[in-house]
Amino acid sequence: MPESSILTVSDLHKSYGGGNNKNIVVNGLSFSLRQGECYGLLGPNGAGKTTTLRLCLGLTSPDKGKISLVGKPVPAQARAARLRVGVVPQSDNLDPDFTVEENLLVFGRYFGIDDAQIRARIPKLLEFASLTAKKDARITELSGGMRRRLTLARALVNDPDLIFMDEPTTGLDPQARHLIWDRLKALLAEGKTILLTTHFMDEAERLCDRLAVIDHGQLIAEGAPRDLIREHIEAEVIEVYGDNAHAWSRSVGRQQAARTEISGETVFCYTNDAGALLSGLHVTEGVRYLHRPANLEDLFLKLTGREMRD
Known part of the structure; x- marks a missing residue:
């Protein structure tokens, strides 16, 4: 890990219960934050994000692994480390x-x-x-x-030198979210470091210099948002919906797209060249479509799946 890291997590493990009821929440997680960056921690519900934050702050003790927070070992010197840390919890208290x-x-x-x-x-x-x-x-x-x-x-x-933000804009209207984003950008411009968890992919893409996607307590991807999108997702996405969308997908979409996914009534077609698909869709009855570049939500859904999590 870089010596300039303001937070370093190495091979972190945390589970609850035992035997057949053992629940592994964090499973070998490693990452580090550089001074002055916004680092995002993304994952579906139950992925281990909040537990990871609690471990980093010394509010929960790990089963295994090492944590260095603002240069101090955690949990051994967690109280002293937290003097240089700010925390924005999920719920206002x-x-x-x-x-x-x-x-x-x-x-x-x-x-x-x-x-x-x-x-x-x-x-x-x-x-x-x-x-x-x-x-x-x-x-x-x-x-x-x-x-x-x-x-x-x-x-x-x-x-503080480092600010932990656990879903800071959940429940806010668009105007309030944008105001919070402006304030966070101002903090980063001042040289503050931010560790951010969020379910808003546009928020992560706007704010994060780097991010980690975790699932089942494990890191499954890490890097700059646009780099991760280029690495894991085709460049263009066409969302096709309407009465004939599924039939169109079976007869045409699956053959012409590099990859297709169906969620409800919508067919997601991933491709690096949308020309042929768009030409055909333009004259196809019973469908509507949206053509856009791939984004962080596409990456997130590919890596963690579309099924609901409780």
């Missing part, structure tokens, strides 16, 4: 008894920062979260997007 400003003040005390220093940081944090006008508001008065921005601002109160 803001204190409803405090105002916006008080939430930042009280949280800063957990890091041993004196009140004067925290108060000096609060105006900038409120401005960053676009919450200056809401500093005296109670948490119950905030919208979901405002609470999410406050949770992000709270994660920065200790001026």
Whole structure:
């Protein structure tokens, strides 16, 4: 692993239970984060993402493997390491008894920062979260997007080197998501490092310098988003749907496409040259189609499958 890594995970294992009931959650996982990058951890539900974050933070002890967080061994020195880390959890856990400003003040005390220093940081944090006008508001008065921005601002109160973000935009409307993305890009421009888990493939493709796809606790692909797409997926995708889509696929699509997949009423045709398929579809009755470049969602579905996960 590179010496400049701010987080290094080597041969990490974690399971629960035993015997026939043993549940292997993390199975030999290894990766590292470089200073100043956004690194995505992608996988279906139950892939081991949240457990991996808990292991990296020292909140759960591994069965085997090594973790170095901001240069300190975890879990042995997890408490000291977490002083240089910010965390945005899946669910907002803001204190409803405090105002916006008080939430930042009280949280800063957990890091041993004196009140004067925290108060000096609060105006900038409120401005960053676009919450200056809401500093005296109670948490119950905030919208979901405002609470999410406050949770992000709270994660920065200790001026961390590394920020863990576990699905930071889940449940937000498009406007709020884009605002959060702008704030994350600003953090990266300042040299912060981000470890991001998300189910939004467009979010990962926009933000991540590199990412890892994990499934059943194992790393199955790693690299820059566009590099992974080029490596694993044909360049073009045609989505064909309509009353005759399945019949068209059986008679034409499977012969002309490099690869086809069916999900519900839609036939996904993967190809490096869409010309012949598009010419035929243009005169085929009972179908509609969408032609687009391959994206990260195509990669994710190819590597992890289309079946639902609980």
